[in-house]
Amino acid sequence: MKCPFCAHVDDKVIDSREGRTGDTIRRRRECLKCGRRFTTYERIDEIPYMVIKKDGRVLSSMTHTLAADGKTQTIKGTGNKPDGTTDDFTVVMKKVSGGSGWGGTWEDTDVKFTSPDEWEIQAYEGDGLSFNTPAYKDTLSMKFDGKDYPVTGLPYADTVSVKRVGADTIQGTMKKGDKVVMTVTSKVSKDGKTRTSTFVGKDAQGRDVHNVVVYDKQ
Numbered sequence: 277m278k279c280p281f282c283a284h285v286d287d288k289v290i291d292s293r294e295g296r297t298g299d300t301i302r303r304r305r306e307c308l309k310c311g312r313r314f315t316t317y318e319r320i321d322e323i324p325y326m327v328i329k330k331d332g333r334v335l336s337s338m339t340h341t342l343a344a345d346g347k348t349q350t351i352k353g354t355g356n357k358p359d360g361t362t363d364d365f366t367v368v369m370k371k372v373s374g375g376s377g378w379g380g381t382w383e384d385t386d387v388k389f390t391s392p393d394e395w396e397i398q399a400y401e402g403d404g405l406s407f408n409t410p411a412y413k414d415t416l417s418m419k420f421d422g423k424d425y426p427v428t429g430l431p432y433a434d435t436v437s438v439k440r441v442g443a444d445t446i447q448g449t450m451k452k453g454d455k456v457v458m459t460v461t462s463k464v465s466k467d468g469k470t471r472t473s474t475f476v477g478k479d480a481q482g483r484d485v486h487n488v489v490v491y492d493k494q
């Protein structure tokens with residue numbers, strides 16, 4: 277940082293504080309040559325590219341773009357699946373608190389995957405189901421006996437148990453450790469063509485979830 281009085285390039289920072297909106301840092305500096313003091317403001321506005329890795333393997337890479345008004349950001353990315361295929365996604369996030377820059381709290385409003393994960397669901401041992409996700413080479417098999425079955429790939433839960441609560445209704449309970457984080461009630465319509473699932477609980481960020489999802493049988 278050049279001194280505005282004598283143009284010397286070395287200074288010491290004597291005070292740093294975050295700006296009012298949380299996206300600037302105000303620094304009080306003292307020139308090491310002439311000893312005069314000046315203030316700089318640094319904007320925190322660069323989060324252009326992010327790569328998420330696991331065990332040295334790139335899981336996904338994404339580019340964040342902040343809207344001109346600072347209120348929404350768009351994240352475009354590519355995920356890499358273990359079978360070598362990729363999955364493009366777009367997430368639009370809305371600022372829920374904080375100032376005009378990157379700082380603050382964001383909430384996702386719109387998530388689009390160009391190739392949603394395919395699940396193969398099969399009957400399992402008479403009264404249960406197997407969920408197979410070919411892209412992740414992962415299979416979850418469980419009986420509807422209310423026992424906890426370990427799951428992988430869910431950010432918010434370690435185990436899932438499922439029991440029947442009616443002729444057409446099953447209820448799933450997802451736990452992280454001993455704590456119930458989510459319950460899912462899934463009801464098949466009388467004609468068997470749609471299934472309505474109601475998710476109630478908390479997501480990986482601890483936010484309340486109450487989602488009703490209607491699936492059409494294909």
Ligand SMILES: [Zn+2]
Pocket residue numbers: 279280281282283284307308309310311312
């Ligand atoms: Zn100076």
